[in-house]
Amino acid sequence: MKLPRAYYNWVSLIGAVLAGISLFMILFLIVVSLFIEVTSSYLGLVIYIILPIFLVIGLILIPIGMVRQRRRMLKSADPDAASKWPHINLNLRQHRNAFSIFLISTVVFLFLSAIGTYEAFHFTESTEFCGELCHKVMHPEFITYQNSPHANVACVDCHVGSGADWYVRSKLSGLYQVYSVIFKKYPQPITTPIHNLRPARETCERCHWPEQFYANILRTEKHYLADENNTEWDIMMKMNIGSDYHALGQEEGSHWHINQDVSIEYISETEDRLIIPWVKYTNLATGEEITYRDEEYGEDLELLANEETRHMDCMDCHNRPSHEYLAPPFFTDISLTRGDIPKELPDIKQVAMGIHYLNFPTTDTAMMVIEADVREYYEMMYPEIFEEKYHLIEKAIAGIQEDFKQNIFPEMKARWDVYPNHLGHINSTGCHRCHDDKHKSSSGRVISRDCNLCHTIVGQGHPDQFTTVAVRDSLEFVHPVDIGEAWKEFHCVECHRYLY
Ligand code: HEC
Ligand code: HEC
Ligand code: HEC
Ligand code: HEC
Ligand code: HEC
Ligand code: HEC
Incomplete structure (x- = not known):
């Protein structure tokens, strides 16, 4: 097939070959990915981003080569190059060929790049x-x-x-x-909170519509103490998420904060929003305003005058809806309940705790230490179990290793104390950042720490001596191990952040 002479030069030729190969590979990989289930995320990167770059470079090289070639031909007084610009004459076969190739490839290219852009868009949006x-x-x-x-x-x-x-x-x-x-x-760890996160109103609320919100729920958790028998202790609570009557919506309960008539603003002293010395509640319907100040903060409050206030939304409680790093006692409880770690193995909770609170440089080191330590412990302390029920020890090792891999990430320094969960108050300050009986208004009203404000305990104790009351009543909290009145005097987090 004949083409204009300017086409015949190395640059254009290389361009054409490059574009041709890229196009072929793109089509080939698309076909492959249609027929074979490929889960690698790199394939998308190659098909929709890297190969198209080579395709475009190839296509650009073609005209560059042609222009350079024409210049050269002009200089060498080639008869073909009498005029400076190409004249297109569709009656000539070369011109017709070149023109149709140009036209067809432009249409094909535009079509493919439309698909490609769409796919590239989808790919960069993919999980x-x-x-x-x-x-x-x-x-x-x-x-x-x-x-x-x-x-x-x-x-x-x-x-x-x-x-x-x-x-x-x-x-x-x-x-x-x-x-x-x-x-x-x-940064390692990646900094939290994300200060320019899109407001929850525009993300969470597209799926979780506050006008139709949640009623109260009953939850039961099994806990295991770090003693010889891994003694079980269950707690059943009614979570006061909304009103007792669905029709009343968010008039009371935890979701009262996101009631349409309620606006809560606060100032945090630190970037991490963990210390909150100033809170203001405004009732948007009546205009009533109450300002609470942390009494321990005293005079320093003047320093905060210039700080920006933040409007409370879902994220101030549900900051870990999707990336929750559980604390060691709690993730181990889950594995013990599931049976991933055998609870009939004496001391196993305590052994697991002794390891998870250490600091490891890498996950691999942690895996090795878990295996060695657990094995050594039972070999020394319980030789008969080590001899006769070694499969239990093996299972425990696998369970503890898996727990570690799912919740603690030494390489990125990510774990429960670095990414505190604001929902709750045991392993992080959470709700108690405001609800500590110490944030006072000028009239003496406090943001309450009453144990029955956010939930009521309807059952607690060892399964054999489980105490329950009717759903509308509540029990006074009994701490799973006897610590006297300490749980009333201190915030739970003061002991529980690093319990062991
Ligand atoms: C249900 C909503 C949701 C989904 C889905 C989600 N995230 Fe997040 N992500 C959040 C919230 C909320 C935060 C914490 C924001 C804060 O505290 O400022 C966050 C924080 C982060 C952070 C900052 C570190 C941290 O933990 O605070 C990274 C990085 C991140 N997400 C990556 C991802 C990736 C990658 C995916 C998908 C695999 C993903 N997220 C899916 C809601 C989500
Ligand atoms: C694309 C829709 C979607 C978005 C966006 C979304 N969620 Fe969800 N959310 C869900 C679904 C689906 C569930 C699971 C429902 C279930 O378990 O019945 C869920 C469950 C939850 C739960 C209950 C968790 C539990 O342990 O039972 C919470 C809390 C929650 N979402 C908060 C959030 C927050 C906060 C955001 C914004 C950062 C958010 N969601 C964004 C769809 C969404
Ligand atoms: C930024 C401060 C702040 C944080 C954080 C906070 N609250 Fe509140 N909360 C308030 C204020 C202010 C009130 C109103 C106090 C009053 O009665 O004067 C309130 C009231 C409540 C009420 C009573 C609502 C009613 O009238 O029935 C509940 C329940 C509640 N909060 C639950 C929670 C839970 C659960 C968390 C943690 C997940 C939490 N709060 C975190 C500021 C906060
Ligand atoms: C003041 C704190 C607070 C705020 C603000 C808040 N929630 Fe909640 N939410 C809670 C608590 C506490 C629970 C009960 C958690 C539990 O059972 O462990 C809950 C439960 C939920 C659940 C689970 C309900 C179920 O049936 O399992 C969803 C979903 C949810 N919230 C979504 C949201 C969304 C979306 C927003 C923002 C529009 C929001 N919440 C704002 C405290 C809050
Ligand atoms: C401001 C609200 C609020 C107050 C006040 C509060 N709690 Fe809680 N508490 C919560 C929330 C929210 C959770 C659930 C955390 C989660 O979803 O994991 C929780 C969880 C718990 C749990 C863990 C349940 C389990 O089995 O995992 C116990 C126990 C508990 N609270 C006891 C208390 C006691 C005792 C007090 C009084 C000193 C108290 N709480 C005061 C909001 C509150
Ligand atoms: C003086 C320190 C201290 C304070 C304060 C404290 N705890 Fe504890 N807590 C402990 C100890 C010690 C254990 C026993 C650990 C073990 O044997 O597993 C424990 C165990 C628990 C467990 C079982 C944990 C598990 O591994 O499953 C729960 C639930 C609990 N505490 C709740 C609370 C709550 C809620 C508060 C605050 C109202 C609180 N604690 C305050 C020291 C404390």
């Missing part, structure tokens, strides 16, 4: 792209995400949401993130 591509950096977030009730909600549904505005913002900050991953400039 694989966000969670797996920068494997090391996003590993903790990705693992905890997979264990969360939101494992089927895409990362972008919470982190970007809908609309072009946030899409562009997310891609711009994404560019910076790519740079920081390549040049290892990312």
Whole structure:
């Protein structure tokens, strides 16, 4: 097939070959991925981002080569190059061929790039792209995400949401993130909270619609003490999420804070929002305002005058809806309940605690220490179990290792104390940041720490001596191990953040 002479030069030829090969590979990989279930996130990166770059470079090389070739021909007084610009004459076969190739390939290219852009868009919005591509950096977030009730909600549904505005913002900050991953400039651990997170109103509330909210729920948790028998202690609580009567919506209970008529603003002394010396409640319907100040904070409050206030939303309680790092006693309780760690093995909770609170440089070291320590402990302390029921020890080792991998991430320094959960008050300050009986208004009203405000205990104790009351009544809390009145005097977190 004849083409204009300017086409015959090395640059254009290389361009054409490059474009041809890229196009072929793109099509080939698309076909492959249609027929074979490929889970690798790199494939999407190759098909929709890397190969198209080579395709475009190839296509650009073709005209560059042609222009250079024409210049050369002009200089060498070639008869073909009499005029400076090409004249297109469709009656000539070469011109017709070149023109049809140009036309067809433009149409095909535009069509493919439309599909490609669409796929590239989808790919950069996918959970694989966000969670797996920068494997090391996003590993903790990705693992905890997979264990969360939101494992089927895409990362972008919470982190970007809908609309072009946030899409562009997310891609711009994404560019910076790519740079920081390549040049290892990312912080370890990744800083929390995310200060420019899209407001919950525009993300969470698209699925969880506050006008139709949740009624109270009953929850029972099994706990195991770190003693010889791994003594079980169950707690059954009614969580006062909303009103007792569904029709009353969020008039009371924890979701009172997001009642449409309620606005709560606060100032935090620190970036991490853990110390909150000033809180203001406004009733938007009546205009009533109450300001509470942390009495321990005293005069320093003037320093806060310039600080920005934050409006309380879902995120001030549910800050870990998708990346919850449980504290060792609690994740071990879950594995003991499930049977992943055999509870008939004496001392096993205590042994597990002794390991999880250590600091390890890498996950691999932790895995080795878990295996060695557990084995050694039973060999020394319970030789008969070590001899006769070694399978229990083996199972315990596997369970403890798995627990560690799901909740503690030494490489990125991510764990429960670095990413505190605001929902609750045992392993982090959580609700007690405000609800501590110490935030007082000028009239003496406090933000209450009453144990029956947020939940009522309807059952507690060892399964053999489980005390219960009717759902509308409540029991006074009995601490699972006798610590006297200490649980009334101190915040739970003061002992529980690093219990062992
Ligand atoms: C249900 C909503 C939701 C989903 C789904 C979700 N996240 Fe998050 N993510 C959050 C919230 C809320 C925070 C904490 C924000 C804060 O405290 O400021 C967060 C925080 C983060 C952080 C900062 C570190 C931290 O833990 O505070 C990273 C990184 C992150 N998410 C990555 C991801 C990735 C990757 C995915 C998908 C694999 C994902 N997220 C899915 C809601 C979500
Ligand atoms: C794309 C929809 C979607 C978005 C966006 C979303 N969620 Fe969810 N959420 C769900 C689904 C689905 C469930 C699981 C429901 C179930 O377990 O019955 C859930 C469950 C929950 C639960 C209950 C968890 C439990 O342990 O039972 C909480 C709390 C929650 N979401 C909070 C949030 C918060 C906070 C955000 C915003 C950061 C958010 N969700 C964003 C769909 C969503
Ligand atoms: C930023 C401060 C702040 C935080 C954090 C906070 N609260 Fe509150 N909460 C308030 C204020 C202010 C009131 C109103 C106090 C009053 O009665 O004067 C309140 C009232 C309540 C009430 C009573 C509502 C009613 O009238 O029935 C409940 C229940 C409650 N909070 C639960 C929680 C839970 C659960 C958490 C943690 C997940 C939490 N709060 C975290 C500020 C806060
Ligand atoms: C003041 C703290 C607070 C705020 C603010 C808050 N919640 Fe909750 N929410 C709670 C508590 C406490 C529970 C009960 C948790 C439990 O049972 O462990 C709960 C439960 C839930 C549940 C689970 C209900 C179920 O039946 O399992 C969902 C979903 C939820 N909240 C979504 C939201 C969303 C969305 C927002 C923002 C619009 C929000 N919450 C704001 C404290 C809060
Ligand atoms: C401001 C609200 C609030 C107050 C006040 C409060 N709690 Fe809680 N508490 C919570 C929330 C929310 C959780 C659930 C955390 C979660 O979902 O894991 C919780 C969890 C618990 C649990 C753990 C249940 C389990 O089995 O995992 C116990 C025990 C408990 N609270 C006891 C108390 C006692 C005792 C007091 C009084 C000193 C108290 N709480 C005061 C909000 C509160
Ligand atoms: C003086 C320190 C101290 C204070 C304060 C304290 N605890 Fe404890 N707590 C302990 C000790 C010690 C254990 C026993 C650990 C073990 O044997 O597993 C424990 C165990 C528990 C357990 C069982 C834990 C598990 O591993 O499953 C729960 C639940 C609990 N405490 C709740 C609370 C609550 C709620 C508060 C606050 C109202 C509180 N504690 C305050 C020291 C304390």
